[in-house]
Amino acid sequence: MTFKQQVHAHYLHRLQEKIKHLQQVLAELKESGANETKSTAGDKHETALAMLQIEQANKREQLKELELQLAALEKINPTIVPAMIVPGSLVNTDQGYLYLSIAGGKAVIAGKTVTALSSQSPLGKLLLTLQPGQTASVNSHHYHIIYLE
Numbered sequence: 001m002t003f004k005q006q007v008h009a010h011y012l013h014r015l016q017e018k019i020k021h022l023q024q025v026l027a028e029l030k031e032s033g034a035n036e037t038k039s040t041a042g043d044k045h046e047t048a049l050a051m052l053q054i055e056q057a058n059k060r061e062q063l064k065e066l067e068l069q070l071a072a073l074e075k076i077n078p079t080i081v082p083a084m085i086v087p088g089s090l091v092n093t094d095q096g097y098l099y100l101s102i103a104g105g106k107a108v109i110a111g112k113t114v115t116a117l118s119s120q121s122p123l124g125k126l127l128l129t130l131q132p133g134q135t136a137s138v139n140s141h142h143y144h145i146i147y148l149e
Helices: 003-038 043-074 122-127
Strands: 090-093 096-101 105-109 112-118 135-138 141-148
Touching: 003 043, 003 090, 003 096, 003 105, 003 112, 096 122, 112 122, 122 135, 122 141
Parallel strands: 096 112
Antiparallel strands: 090 096, 090 141, 105 112, 135 141
């Protein structure tokens, strides 16, 4: 398995775990809501039920966003090595590895620090179509592109 495939698999797994966790939280909230509806404590009961409904709506929105990220990540073929930076590129820079995919944050994979960033982010937009040897600058940080995977 190439390093890029390891990176891709790591972020896929991370998203799947987050989705699984949110689904468990939603199930627990649903159960709590069912228990709340059995109570008849007046205003206190209605407030607790409203808070549960708000929490459920927030968690459903988070789940929806994670599922969209997962769908985007699943569209990436980690075996392709492009000549220029495109969504799905693993970019080795003098500042570390950048995985142009989803806003997934930093991770240490095979002893190397990788930052997954969206192609919609300021740096992601600047990197698109660049090639090895070129430099992208954002917020006075310069990223010299060494090679692509």
